[in-house]
Amino acid sequence: MKLLAPSLLSANFANLEKEIETVEAAGADLLHVDVMDGHFVPNITIGIPVVEAIYKVTKLPLDVHLMIENPSRYIKDFIKAGASYISFHVEAEKHIHRTLSFAKEEGAKVGLALNPATPLYLIEDVLELLDFVLIMTVNPGFGGQRFLDFTLRKIKKLKSLIREKELKTLIEVDGGIKLENVKKVLEAGADIIVSGSGIFKNPKENTKKFKEILKRY
Ligand code: DX5
Ligand code: ZN
Numbered sequence: 465m466k467l468l469a470p471s472l473l474s475a476n477f478a479n480l481e482k483e484i485e486t487v488e489a490a491g492a493d494l495l496h497v498d499v500m501d502g503h504f505v506p507n508i509t510i511g512i513p514v515v516e517a518i519y520k521v522t523k524l525p526l527d528v529h530l531m532i533e534n535p536s537r538y539i540k541d542f543i544k545a546g547a548s549y550i551s552f553h554v555e556a557e558k559h560i561h562r563t564l565s566f567a568k569e570e571g572a573k574v575g576l577a578l579n580p581a582t583p584l585y586l587i588e589d590v591l592e593l594l595d596f597v598l599i600m601t602v603n604p605g606f607g608g609q610r611f612l613d614f615t616l617r618k619i620k621k622l623k624s625l626i627r628e629k630e631l632k633t634l635i636e637v638d639g640g641i642k643l644e645n646v647k648k649v650l651e652a653g654a655d656i657i658v659s660g661s662g663i664f665k666n667p668k669e670n671t672k673k674f675k676e677i678l679k680r681y
Contacts, residue, residue, distance in 0.1 A: 469494040471660030490671035501532035505605035519546025543570040551575035602639030611640030623653030
């Protein structure tokens with residue numbers, strides 16, 4: 465089953481509870497929460513107290529995407545705040561295996577995120593330990609950017625690797641995904657679809673339309 469994870473980055477932050485209710489009622493599977501620190505990426509978004517607040521108003525699992533330096537310092541706190549899925553960037557962490565272990569100890573589903581230009585081989589040795597891999601399909605930092613087509617190669621390659629090793633690791637894709645181009649990431653092998661601006665311009669309708677497409681895969 466393919467999963468839809470609306471990215472709250474494009475929601476109305478002044479009315480987050482209402483926005484969450486809308487996508488939840490329309491069939492969203494996860495809520496994607498983008499954490500940015502102004503160091504790993506140029507933008508600053510939300511932190512631990514906001515994740516705690518979101519956790520209280522939804523039954524949906526929170527999929528927290530850490531775009532921060534030093535993820536090992538914060539990862540347990542984000543899980544305690546309510547993250548069921550958590551990912552951090554390989555580019556931001558020197559001790560990837562240790563940080564993965566921290567997250568596993570807390571019982572979360574753990575993923576590694578890769579920027580568009582980051583090669584797959586950096587995660588190959590720990591692929592067995594991952595519940596999911598987050599392939600960035602734009603450069604992280606902002607919503608509303610254009611999908612980068614060359615990332616499709618990496619999604620396909622990762623899919624083959626997962627099949628070859630007979631793993632259950634899911635592939636999450638994030639950035640520039642809209643109703644108009646979601647088919648190409650699904651065909652490349654994506655399992656979890658993140659969409660921000662592609663959903664929150666019309667959250668109810670777009671969530672339903674995305675789910676209709678996902679059902680066919
Ligand atoms: C970008 C974030 C994305 C972002 C996607 O750095 O990681 O999750 O919200 O937004 P869209 O779907 O508008 O590209
Ligand atoms: Zn994200």
